[in-house]
Amino acid sequence: MYDQGTFDGLPYDPAEYDPRSPQVKQNIEAHFAALRQHCPVHHHVFSEAEQKEINENPFVAGPTTDLYSFLKHSDVERILQNPDEFLSIEGAGPERMTPVEGTGMLVWSDGDPHRRSRKICLPAFSPKNIAPLAPMLQVRIDDLIDGFAHKGAIDLMEEFALPVTSSMIAHLIGLPIERSPEILEWGQAIIGTFGGDDESYQKGLWSLGKIGEFLAEVGPDRARRLAEGEELFDAVTHVLTSTDENGSRFTPQEAVVAVSQFLGAGIESSATAMCNGIYLLCTNPDERRKLADNPKLIGTAVEEILRFMAPIEGTCRTAAEDTEVAGTRLRKGQKIRPVYASANMDADVFDNPRQFRVDRERAELSKHMTFGKGVHSCLGAALARRELALGISTLLRRLPDLALDPTKQPTRNPIFLVHGFDYLPVRWDPAGVLPRAEDPAATAKGTLAESR
């Protein structure tokens, strides 16, 4: 069935590609390159042990035995652009999750219930709503750098990336920065539920309870302030007050589910992108120099980082009916996976795709699949781009000699959905740290204006 190819000069047998293997993930880009060439539609039958692991999740509705991964850009696009044929209702992972449609759910829902949730959530991510977040984010980024500057070495993920992205989400939902560690804990508990055991499931429920308590606490205050004519921009106010086409609002339970997705989708993904970006700039010194010489390139640099190392490897769909993609027959109920991280490296779409270039053409970059495509495309994309532009440009400006720590080894995240680093040791000379800019609002505005 498979065409035997080569893998770094050695024969490559695609049958050895196990999409869930943490070992495979250590060298995933090379696997994707070989697969795109020799086996662009990859069929993996889960071993008994894998099936046990996947199907024992307390949310699972029915067993999964195998998975098709689609590696080519055109196939990924075809799947994402046909949401009635390829459903999201059974979740983003290989497991067949119990449908939770009509509960404020976005990412695991289809059709009208998805449209309704999306319509109500969309205003929370409008440019007007997210613009005020940039100056606070700039302050937070500078505070974090001031806090660790003297150390000369940190794990970038733990001490910078996660604190930045959890602060952003805290602010998005109208909580003070001081509560961002709590937000991080709630967000990690939500993610841990998927593919997790009973303990993680209980922790996820605990997190939903915490979000429910928070909404019950702030809801009346927001309603009163709005009634008094105050203009409020936080996402929680929007989620509690926006309506669908028929004028109906989320119930309190729906609002909890919606907000939980902002936490689940918005913290680790952006933090992974931040670490991926710093890794790529540290390992491509010519491109880093180009960016230092011309800070206006930050926008295309961020987009190239997102293309080159998509933090979400791919999210699964379920075939609604018997169908065919790229000559492969799929039966109704088959779990399939469009692989964004591979589509972004497809030489049919991107010029010399394995070359990292901070000044790649915008028109070309706009074709990357990192935020998905179509009806489920990422609601937080503009937010993520801002975090990355401000975080990366400030870090490299203030710690000009920042480098990967040669005494330690970065590690890749072993989680199926994630593509990138979960531990990134970096170091610098504390004597060379530059002071923060005086006006955070002007700095953020300048960087973001340049990033367009």
Ligand code: HEM
């Ligand atoms: C670099 C960071 C991020 C990446 C790579 C990313 C990636 C994605 C992808 C690929 C999807 C589509 C999933 C699918 O079609 O199955 C998605 C959906 C989504 N993202 Fe993001 N995301 C990021 C940041 C954020 C942030 C900061 C938020 C906001 C809080 C967010 C909120 C969402 C939501 C709510 C959805 C579901 C949309 C729907 O189903 O209609 N994401 N994201």
